[in-house]
Amino acid sequence: MDAPSASAIVQLEGVRKSFGAVRALAGVDLDVRAGECLGLVGHNGAGKSTLMQVLAGTLAADEGRLVVAGDDITASAGVAAARAHGVVCVFQELSLCPNLTVAENARVMHRAFRGFGWRKRAGAAMAAMLDDIFPRHGIDPADVVADLSIARRQMVEIARAFLVTDEPLRLVILDEPTSSLDQVVAEQLMAFVRRFVARGGSVILISHLLGEILATSDRVVVMKDGRVVETRPAEAFTRESLVAAMGSVAAQEDAKRAAAAQPAGEIVVEARPARQADERSLRARQGEIVGLAGLAGHGQTDLLVRINAAAQGREPHARVAGAVAFVAGDRQSDGVFPLWSIAENITVRSLGGLRRFGLIDPAAEVRMAEEWRQRIAIRTPDMGNGILSLSGGNQQKALFARALASDAGIVLMDDPMRGVDVGTKQEVYGMIRAEAARGRTFLWYTTEFDELRHCDRVYVFRAGVIVAELAADEITEERVLQSSFAEEAA
């Protein structure tokens, strides 16, 4: 590791943190310099979020020293001390109050918005910040957060963190900030990060999208099993060497589906977006992997929700032949059962198959959970622990396991790889392909272009309707982007 420079605005030394038997941080040293974007990568459960929580003051370390802007704040560590020293964190799980407006949420964080006319000032400040980071964002400060798509909520959360009111702003921690954003909006954010650091601010960027890390960071820190294992200037890493440093095997470049594998089974899903005026509809055959693409929030999730409702007989305008499982991308609001164990969260869709003499067989439940822990590498000492004890990416893996462990022949996936590390992603892609070959059908909405390569066919959405259908050999980034923006797509 290179020596901390004189301009370090944050120094962490020997930070340790355990949760019961789990050692999340095993003695971490880290420095962040003024005017740099520091990329932070590592497998799911490596300790990235825990380290950031210590830095942002939301979690107390068991041991270690924390110096910010030259002050040793170890003894007074907490959110107030971090904020007073200019450290703000945008966490993976969004923290906005859903029943308040965008402007009101700005006030929750920025006490400076008080007295006469605060609502107007908070709204104007948020609008200006949103315009600066995300041009054409389409968000009104008077919008109630609960009415916004998950992508827009993430944009509001980010804009709020970059607002400067009566406290200094030195370091913004972005923990997987683009996980719900499409490529276009993600690029707007990365461009803003570069502008922010060019003006002397600092950013810690956590992401599983290694291209984003390499293109935006000045230096990259790699964590593994609660330790920092490498720190290098970004240009000294390639994608492959970064994956290797994380302890994963580099993914094969070409994941494209073999043409021979094209299924010709019967149509098991047929659905039309509510606003579709032409004859287009989404169709999926048995054994097919069908992609839903386009900019985030253009009707893809809505259609998946309608197909899910149709399977339960609640939606007459979609036709579904067979049982359906849903992998939610917004795990916070409709994914995990927060009070249940990891095992219960995985087996809940499979209880029918686990019955003996009409009762759930606990041994079979444990076996099923254990099998999935190994297949999909869920990092926990005990599957009986609460689901919220898992890192974000590991929670997402549990949702995947729930769908794949069920007997549903049709699996709907709503941007399901959010926050899953590169090594695991490759394994899950392999599982999806194997399951499709065995006759399962997948409908897969993704904001990551690379994932569309795994699909047999892709429907591109724009403004709530399907604007293009691409066959396997037509799925290129250019075609998808073209269709996403064109008024009249092919």
Ligand SMILES: Nc1ncnc2c1ncn2[C@@H]1O[C@H](COP(=O)(O)OP(=O)(O)OP(=O)(O)O)[C@@H](O)[C@H]1O
């Ligand atoms: N509240 C908690 N209770 C118990 N264990 C926890 C808790 N929070 C985190 N852990 C454990 O600490 C370890 C580090 O988790 P952390 O969230 O820091 O990982 P991460 O690198 O951010 O992972 P991801 O990429 O999945 O977000 C994991 O093994 C996790 O299960």
